[in-house]
Amino acid sequence: MTKILIVAEIKNGEIKKNTLELFSFAKSQGLESEAVLLGSDVSGQADVLAGQGASTVYIGDDASLEIYNTEQYTSLVIDALQQSQATQVWLTSSEMGRDLTPRVAARQGVGALSDVTQLEINVDEITAFRPCMATKAVQKCEFSKDGLRVISIRSGIFSAEETAPAPANTVTLSIPEGHSQLKVREVQVEESDEVELNEASIIVSAGRGVGGVEGCEFVRPLANELGAAFGASRAVCDAGWLPHKHQVGQTGTMVNPDFYFALGISGAIQHLAGMSGSKVIVAVNKDPDAPIFKVADYGIVGDLFKAVPVLREEVGKLKG
Amino acid sequence: MPDVALNIKVKDGAIVEEGLSYVISSWDETALEAALQITEDVGGEVTLLTIGPDKAAESLRKGLAMGAHKAIHVKYDEAKESDSFAFAKILQKALEGRNYDLILTGKQAQDTDAGLTAPMLAEFISLPQVTNIIRFSDVSEESITLYRKGDHGTEVIDMNLPGIVTVNDSLNEPRLASMRGIMMAKKKPLEEIELDSLDIPAEMRGKQGSMTNVLQFEKPETRKEGQTFEGDEADTVKQAMDLLVSESKFLA
Numbered sequence: 074m075t076k077i078l079i080v081a082e083i084k085n086g087e088i089k090k091n092t093l094e095l096f097s098f099a100k101s102q103g104l105e106s107e108a109v110l111l112g113s114d115v116s117g118q119a120d121v122l123a124g125q126g127a128s129t130v131y132i133g134d135d136a137s138l139e140i141y142n143t144e145q146y147t148s149l150v151i152d153a154l155q156q157s158q159a160t161q162v163w164l165t166s167s168e169m170g171r172d173l174t175p176r177v178a179a180r181q182g183v184g185a186l187s188d189v190t191q192l193e194i195n196v197d198e199i200t201a202f203r204p205c206m207a208t209k210a211v212q213k214c215e216f217s218k219d220g221l222r223v224i225s226i227r228s229g230i231f232s233a234e235e236t237a238p239a240p241a242n243t244v245t246l247s248i249p250e251g252h253s254q255l256k257v258r259e260v261q262v263e264e265s266d267e268v269e270l271n272e273a274s275i276i277v278s279a280g281r282g283v284g285g286v287e288g289c290e291f292v293r294p295l296a297n298e299l300g301a302a303f304g305a306s307r308a309v310c311d312a313g314w315l316p317h318k319h320q321v322g323q324t325g326t327m328v329n330p331d332f333y334f335a336l337g338i339s340g341a342i343q344h345l346a347g348m349s350g351s352k353v354i355v356a357v358n359k360d361p362d363a364p365i366f367k368v369a370d371y372g373i374v375g376d377l378f379k380a381v382p383v384l385r386e387e388v389g390k391l392k393g
Numbered sequence: 394m395p396d397v398a399l400n401i402k403v404k405d406g407a408i409v410e411e412g413l414s415y416v417i418s419s420w421d422e423t424a425l426e427a428a429l430q431i432t433e434d435v436g437g438e439v440t441l442l443t444i445g446p447d448k449a450a451e452s453l454r455k456g457l458a459m460g461a462h463k464a465i466h467v468k469y470d471e472a473k474e475s476d477s478f479a480f481a482k483i484l485q486k487a488l489e490g491r492n493y494d495l496i497l498t499g500k501q502a503q504d505t506d507a508g509l510t511a512p513m514l515a516e517f518i519s520l521p522q523v524t525n526i527i528r529f530s531d532v533s534e535e536s537i538t539l540y541r542k543g544d545h546g547t548e549v550i551d552m553n554l555p556g557i558v559t560v561n562d563s564l565n566e567p568r569l570a571s572m573r574g575i576m577m578a579k580k581k582p583l584e585e586i587e588l589d590s591l592d593i594p595a596e597m598r599g600k601q602g603s604m605t606n607v608l609q610f611e612k613p614e615t616r617k618e619g620q621t622f623e624g625d626e627a628d629t630v631k632q633a634m635d636l637l638v639s640e641s642k643f644l645a
Contacts, residue, residue: 084545140548143512143522168544171500172524175477175509179516184478184604187507202611205506209401210408210610212505217606254521254553258538262546299644311563317527317542323506324562325542332643342398343562349616353641355633361623370641371633372621379626387634391644 075196077106078131078159080150081122082167086114088121090272091165093233095226096125099163100234102194107131109153109246111146113139116243123241125234131156133246140260141169145251147176152246154181154221160197161222166327167271170225178223185223186214188327190230190350197222207323208346228271229329270319270326273302275334276351278321281308282337282358282377289314291378292336295385298392304328304348306338322347334384336377340365357381394418394504406609417452420499422459422567424560427529428497429460429568435532437494438462444483446470450583457578458570464583467591474599477509482602484510485517486591493555495537500525500559508559515557523550524559 077099082089099106108127110119112134119130131153138145150173154162162177164170166188178185190211191202199222201214216222270276277296279289289309296303304321305314321328322344329350336357338344341364348354349368356369357380366372373380395401395413402409417425428439441456441464443449453464467487469475475483501508508524515522527547528540534554541548542561552558570578588598596602620636622629637643 082544141543142550168525168542171508172512172522175512176516176522178509178604179478179481179513184476185509186605187509200608203506204613205610206395206401206408206504207397207506208613209397210403211613213608213611215606215608216604217600218604220604254556255523256551258549258551260543260546260548307563317563318546320563324500332637332641349613353637353643354616354619355637357630361621366619366621368616368619370616370619371637372619373626373629373633374621374623375626375629380630383627383630384634387631388644391634391638 075104075161075194076157076159077104077161077163078154078157079106079108079127080162080164080170080173081108081110081118082165082169083110083112083115083118084269086118088118089165090233091167091228093125094228094231095163095165096122096127097234098192098231100126101231104194107153107157107159109133109150111138111149113137119241119243120238124236124238126236128242129157129244130241131244131246133248135248137248137251140257141172142251142255142257143172143176144253144255145249146173147180148249149246150177151180152249153244156244159221161224164223164225166225166227174223174225178221181221181223183218183220183223184216185225186216187225189224189226192224192226199224204346207342208349227327227329268300268302270302270304270321270328273328273330275299275301275332276304276321276328276330276348277301277334277336278304278306278338278348279309279315279336280306280338282339283309283314285312286314288337288378292381295334295381295388298385298388301334302330306344307341335365335369336381338365339363340368394502397503403610403612406611408610415448415451417455418499418503420501420503420560420562423562423564424497424499424558425456425459425461426565426567427560428495430565431495431529431532440465440493442484442487443467444469444480444487445472453583454578455570457581457583458574459568460574461581463581465586466583467586467588469588471599474603476603476605477505477507478513478604479597479599479602480510481513481517482597483588483591483593484514486593487586488518494534495554496520496557498557498559500561511557511559521552521556522558523552523556525561526558527561527563529558529564
């Protein structure tokens, strides 16, 4: 019988929206789902997963799991999988999911489909669609052999249903030794309390056109006033104007918000591939030939330093 | 792989071959640049390894011209038939009996955008992996310190060698081959290996050795034609915002 084991993701002690999306999708398909919940001081979140429909939550809760590491996380997912007898493992295509998905699949001797943006499930027969070639084509894929299905799914593809927590049926996983070949020293958290790119319904992004750190700070209030995530192009991050966690694109975070504001972004191929799934795109750029205008729904040819104050004023009026 | 910066056409469920230009995946060029920097710093040599048809040799020559010391070409005309799992298995065979301290590759190939092969190979040959690195430091005989772009910041990881690393293109700007490099590349060793000599049975090859299958390629959903606004920003922004609200229900 089809059973899905979903690898949950945590940020600041709470289950991330991308994880909730996977549970909601499983439920909408009438599929049984279980969860594996890994981290430090995370057990309290099991009830949230149960509320989302997880029939069992496999918990690995230990200080050593505070930061993602390939060795322990792979072992724990495999342990949960063996106990669960799930027929499919779903992960998100976050940086954790991208690292973990192939490793889990290979250890089980099976293949994987990564960064899937559309999924059709008929028992364990799966048809998956995934963008490729910098989003210039889409692969329609299947698993060609029997066995476990390992799939990573892009954030924001499914909507997350809001549910109340419920008492969870939990299984405690024993914590394997880690750090034999890899020692994770620290995670340098650059900023906190910001809306994450892959969780945001609105993103305001700055490109090379902002000219520097001051230009970024000129744009940032618009993001704050909209409750939006603050994104950036590769040029901005490589120049050190903003930390890399802000980077949108195939090299940074793949996003598909409801509204994307591209300010001073010309639209390099990897940036377009990372944001062209946004529902509505607004672009401001001085160069009328900038590639960003090819994907923009509303393209404003002009100076962002003149446009941003007007945008803020208009947003102020809308927000009343 | 095909240059994805150019137009990609999809017809009858397949990528149109005509007009494609073949290049090294840009993330792989970043990996090569990192390898060159490491050997320039601490010594050692860089070997390129690719699996592919005859035309893949051009990319190896380019990598040699950039400064790699030697290259291995596992000749495989039907490489496109294999999925990441099958590729990782063939790489495992190609690496048997060879010595290396560090395997570097791009975070994903620019054509498949899958990012599966390197961690699968790492698992098959029981090596540690660190994916998506944006910096490295402290390279020694035994270990390397890697800075990985993680979900909540930069993860700082000491990895024992040998190990496998995949790179993010923020790591560096790959160098261009010099004329001298191009001339020297012609004299550098390029080892050609027939797939048959690697003891790879039929069931490990192509679709038979693959766990997943691409049924067909499709065109991505095209975005509807947008509207462009030119003129004084005070007016154009207002016009665009009015439509954003009325047509697209912004902040509704």
